[in-house]
Amino acid sequence: MSPTKDLSHMLREIREAPQASTRLQDLEGAKIRALGARLLRWNPPSVIIAARGSSDNAAVYGKYVLETRLGVPITLAAPSVVTLLKGRLRVRRAVAIGISQSGKSTDIVAFLAAARAHGALTIAVTNAARSPLARTAHETVITHAGDERSVAATKTYLNQAVALALLGAAWTGDERFGQEIASIPRLQQRVLACEAEIAHTAERYRYMHACIVAARGYDFATARELALKFMETCYVVALPLSSADLLHGPIALVDHDFPVFLIAPPGPTLGHLMDVASRLRARRAETVILSSEPQILRLSRVPIRIPGGAADAVAPPVYGVAIQLLAYYLSRIKGINPDRPRGLRKVTRTL
Amino acid sequence: MSPTKDLSHMLREIREAPQASTRLQDLEGAKIRALGARLLRWNPPSVIIAARGSSDNAAVYGKYVLETRLGVPITLAAPSVVTLLKGRLRVRRAVAIGISQSGKSTDIVAFLAAARAHGALTIAVTNAARSPLARTAHETVITHAGDERSVAATKTYLNQAVALALLGAAWTGDERFGQEIASIPRLQQRVLACEAEIAHTAERYRYMHACIVAARGYDFATARELALKFMETCYVVALPLSSADLLHGPIALVDHDFPVFLIAPPGPTLGHLMDVASRLRARRAETVILSSEPQILRLSRVPIRIPGGAADAVAPPVYGVAIQLLAYYLSRIKGINPDRPRGLRKVTRTL
Numbered sequence: 001m002s003p004t005k006d007l008s009h010m011l012r013e014i015r016e017a018p019q020a021s022t023r024l025q026d027l028e029g030a031k032i033r034a035l036g037a038r039l040l041r042w043n044p045p046s047v048i049i050a051a052r053g054s055s056d057n058a059a060v061y062g063k064y065v066l067e068t069r070l071g072v073p074i075t076l077a078a079p080s081v082v083t084l085l086k087g088r089l090r091v092r093r094a095v096a097i098g099i100s101q102s103g104k105s106t107d108i109v110a111f112l113a114a115a116r117a118h119g120a121l122t123i124a125v126t127n128a129a130r131s132p133l134a135r136t137a138h139e140t141v142i143t144h145a146g147d148e149r150s151v152a153a154t155k156t157y158l159n160q161a162v163a164l165a166l167l168g169a170a171w172t173g174d175e176r177f178g179q180e181i182a183s184i185p186r187l188q189q190r191v192l193a194c195e196a197e198i199a200h201t202a203e204r205y206r207y208m209h210a211c212i213v214a215a216r217g218y219d220f221a222t223a224r225e226l227a228l229k230f231m232e233t234c235y236v237v238a239l240p241l242s243s244a245d246l247l248h249g250p251i252a253l254v255d256h257d258f259p260v261f262l263i264a265p266p267g268p269t270l271g272h273l274m275d276v277a278s279r280l281r282a283r284r285a286e287t288v289i290l291s292s293e294p295q296i297l298r299l300s301r302v303p304i305r306i307p308g309g310a311a312d313a314v315a316p317p318v319y320g321v322a323i324q325l326l327a328y329y330l331s332r333i334k335g336i337n338p339d340r341p342r343g344l345r346k347v348t349r350t351l
Numbered sequence: 352m353s354p355t356k357d358l359s360h361m362l363r364e365i366r367e368a369p370q371a372s373t374r375l376q377d378l379e380g381a382k383i384r385a386l387g388a389r390l391l392r393w394n395p396p397s398v399i400i401a402a403r404g405s406s407d408n409a410a411v412y413g414k415y416v417l418e419t420r421l422g423v424p425i426t427l428a429a430p431s432v433v434t435l436l437k438g439r440l441r442v443r444r445a446v447a448i449g450i451s452q453s454g455k456s457t458d459i460v461a462f463l464a465a466a467r468a469h470g471a472l473t474i475a476v477t478n479a480a481r482s483p484l485a486r487t488a489h490e491t492v493i494t495h496a497g498d499e500r501s502v503a504a505t506k507t508y509l510n511q512a513v514a515l516a517l518l519g520a521a522w523t524g525d526e527r528f529g530q531e532i533a534s535i536p537r538l539q540q541r542v543l544a545c546e547a548e549i550a551h552t553a554e555r556y557r558y559m560h561a562c563i564v565a566a567r568g569y570d571f572a573t574a575r576e577l578a579l580k581f582m583e584t585c586y587v588v589a590l591p592l593s594s595a596d597l598l599h600g601p602i603a604l605v606d607h608d609f610p611v612f613l614i615a616p617p618g619p620t621l622g623h624l625m626d627v628a629s630r631l632r633a634r635r636a637e638t639v640i641l642s643s644e645p646q647i648l649r650l651s652r653v654p655i656r657i658p659g660g661a662a663d664a665v666a667p668p669v670y671g672v673a674i675q676l677l678a679y680y681l682s683r684i685k686g687i688n689p690d691r692p693r694g695l696r697k698v699t700r701t702l
Contacts (some may be wrong), residue, residue: 045396046424053599064429071469073397073440075424080414080568080595080620090422107595114679118422152600210561210588217431228600235604237561237588244431244458248404249503249579253586269431283694341603343634 009275009351010150010233010331010338014324015192018185020145020155021162025182027144029166035123035139036170042121044095048113050077053098054153054225058125058160059099061221061316065148067166068313069177077111092119099164100124100155101148112136125163129319141167151341152232154324158188161317180314187314190307191321198322201288201304202329206258210237214246217270221321222263222316229327233338236330243269243276256284262300263319263337264291267312276297290322361584361682361689363500365585366543369536371496371506372513372668376533378495378636380517386474386490387521389536393472395446401462402450403426405504405576409476409511410450412572412667416519419664420528428462443470450515451475452499452507463487463565478507492518498595502692503583505675508576509539512668531665538665541658542672549673552639552655553680560612561588565597566614567623573614573667573674574603583690587681594620594627608636613651615642625650641673 018087047066056076063074077096096115098108099249103126113136116122124137127145134140143159162184169178211230217222220242227240243262254260260280264273270293277299280287289300292308302325311319331338375423376677398417401409405679407427428447447466449459454477464487467473475488478496513535520529562581562582571593575693578591592601594613605611611631615624621644628650631638635659655677661669682689 035374049425054595055597056596067429068439071426071441073399073424073426073442073445075397075426077592078418078568078571080593080661088420088422091424094424145519212588217429220429229592232603237563237590237604237605239582239588239590242429242431245403245407249583249692253588255586256695279694280551338544341600343602343605343630 010152010154010328013148013150013154014135014321014328016146016155017158017269017321018188018192020159021183021188023146024144024159024162025166026161027101028142029304032141032163032166032215033170035165039095039171040173042095044072044093044121045075046075047095047116048075048077048091048120049099050108052105052108053111054157054228055099055101055160057221057225057228058157060224061161061218062097062164062168064218065165066171069172069174071167076145080107089114089118093125094120096120097123097125098133098137099126099160100131100133101130101135101153101160106135109133109136112347125160125322127159128165150339151345152338158317158320161221161320163318165261165314177313180311183309184314184317187307187310187318188321189320194274194305194307194322198304198325199329201302202326203333204302205259205330206333208236211259211261212239212241212246212250212254213261213263214243214276215239216243216269217313218312219263219265219319222319225320226261226263226323226327229324230330232341233327233331234334234335235336246276251279254280254283254285257286259286259288261288261302262290263311263323264289264293265306265310265315265319266293266308267315268322269312270296289320310345353649355560356493359690361503361505361679364499364501364505365590365672365679367497368506368509368672369539369543371510371689372539373536374497375513376508376517379493379514383492383514383517384521386492387518390446390522393444393446395423395472397424397426398426398446398448399426399442399466399471400448400450401459403456404490405449405508406452406511407577408576409515409570411575412512413448413519414517415569415572416664418515419462420519420523420525431458435438439692440465440469446474447471448474449475449484449488450477450511451482451484452478452504452511454479454484456484460484460487476511478510488507501690502696503580503689509668509671512572512671516665516668528664531662534660535665535668538658538661538669539672542669545656545673546668549655549676550680552653553677555653556610557585557680557684562610562612562699563590563592563597563601563605564612564614565592565594565627567594567620568618569589569663570614570616570666573670575669575676577612578672579690580675583679583692584678584687585685586687594624597627598630602630605631605634607638608637610637610639612639613641614674615640615644615647616661616666616670617644617659617665618666620663641670647651652677
């Protein structure tokens with residue numbers, strides 16, 4: 001498919017990623033640095049992150065960012081422990097982070113309110129400064145992505161990831177990481193320049209009905225987000241897996257021509273991913289590899305070349321642009337309106 | 352399909368579940384009670400559980416058991432933070448639990464060793480008393496499932512769940528929960544009595560290639576385990592979802608006849624699951640509901656009746672028998688040898 005000139009919200013908002021992430025750093029950077037200093041003094045024994053949908057995928061990235069730098073356990077909350085199972089919550093001096101684009105996810109608001117009542121320092125990460133989530137938390141990080149009209153989250157997801165990265169860098173005084181984050185808008189722009197190639201590649205998957213999406217480390221978040229986008233906007237049954245978990249069972253279903261998408265930025269996980277790619281190749285799978293690294297792209301059946309320069313710790317908001325473009329074009333090629341996935345609304349309420 | 356008289360390891364080992372869980376309670380009960388007393392005195396700020404594959408699904412159950420009773424955050428570890436990303440680990444006074452049937456999963460052993468070196472109280476849950484994992488930990492809980500020859504875990508998974516339940520009951524002095532756990536072998540026996548009906552139901556899914564498996568709360572573990580079994584032994588792309596997350600995106604791919612398996616024991620999540628079942632019915636999905644409760648079974652296209660009496664907190668090792676039988680018979684019906692899934696071995700090593 002050729003790059004489209006249509007005015008779908010989804011494509012327009014994907015293309016806004018570099019401006020949105022620049023705006024976030026410009027408008028919220030100072031506040032996040034101050035918050036980082038407060039968190040350093042607070043020195044919590046653990047961090048809990050609560051989110052749903054795409055926000056939960058940003059939370060997975062946040063878990064890796066914080067866990068590798070802080071060393072304290074980072075829990076992805078099961079909100080139903082509080083909302084349905086009425087469990088106790090012993091979170092005194094913990095830090096609890098709630099992530100919701102709209103700030104209206106009822107179970108995330110309920111979780112953060114309970115955490116605050118039990119002595120946690122609470123932080124809302126949201127695109128809506130006047131939302132219930134923002135009002136519930138001690139501190140807010142506004143993602144400044146601008147109005148998002150696409151039902152499938154695009155720039156708000158990317159900016160949630162950038163916000164969590166900024167928070168991690170500020171909290172741990174990781175200046176090198178801070179510099180890498182500053183390069184995100186430029187790297188996102190370079191990925192947008194690959195739009196035509198990604199649109200062309202998408203055509204091959206017109207009749208794909210199921211697939212696996214795998215990665216390891218930071219980009220497990222990207223694998224989960226691509227799988228969610230494939231489901232929401234392309235109606236493809238897409239199974240997100242840690243590439244380590246893939247070897248613990250699910251690889252059994254991979255045979256000749258089964259499509260497996262691997263997110264493979266450079267970094268310490270690349271050797272493992274090359275091993276996985278070789279095993280998939282031996283099974284004659286349809287391996288689609290998103291990477292800047294020629295040595296792993298050579299192991300793919302279909303390479304999707306991503307411009308180099310993204311350190312693994314900031315790969316998710318950069319590779320995130322590529323997977324959004326891929327899902328967008330596949331949706332169009334399948335004759336689906338990606339702005340109106342059946343059965344979904346912009347705000348989902350669950351308890 | 353009629354119940355088979357074949358001697359497949361998988362079926363034989365599923366049928367051993369009641370004896371295996373009785374043996375665990377008989378042989379390990381006293382040690383677990385003593386460990387519970389030690390944990391109560393230890394009073395950790397957080398608990399970290401590390402596992403892969405089916406053991407990781409038992410870990411999900413353990414997270415709900417401990418989080419609802421202790422209130423402290425329970426983290427499911429990302430072993431790669433330690434093994435590949437070389438992150439620091441600040442886990443002093445935390446409790447770290449490693450779960451591995453064989454006790455040989457290299458990344459789980461590495462994670463537990465690192466946690467021990469950094470001041471955590473470490474516990475191995477394993478079926479192999481003389482394994483590397485057992486040697487690495489301060490304390491061991493042996494699952495006493497007996498030798499397991501099926502590549503797809505059956506009785507060892509169920510006994511991991513029972514062991515975590517016993518640990519939770521001992522740790523929190525939850526006597527009512529302890530009584531519920533004591534009833535597990537009897538309830539498992541009653542599920543085994545449904546074998547013929549489950550075998551018959553499986554036939555309908557001979558040509559199923561993809562599905563969703565959903566649940567909420569404790570039985571999210573069961574949903575994940577059914578999905579893994581469908582992948583390992585039936586080569587079906589099975590997507591496990593919290594039924595809350597199902598509404599945040601993936602429901603878009605559910606249309607007329609798409610199969611969705613719901614695990615729906617009685618308890619506080621049933622109202623939510625009935626709401627989900629109604630929404631699936633409105634979309635004309637093929638909803639298969641495993642439950643003892645007539646009011647939700649009525650909303651299914653295909654009911655799988657589970658004998659009543661299992662409180663929601665002990666439902667996973669009980670409903671776990673039903674989902675293993677379902678996967679076993681579907682594997683046979685599809686002409687697959689469930690004892691030899693392609694590409695898998697009994698012990699998987701990843702770093």
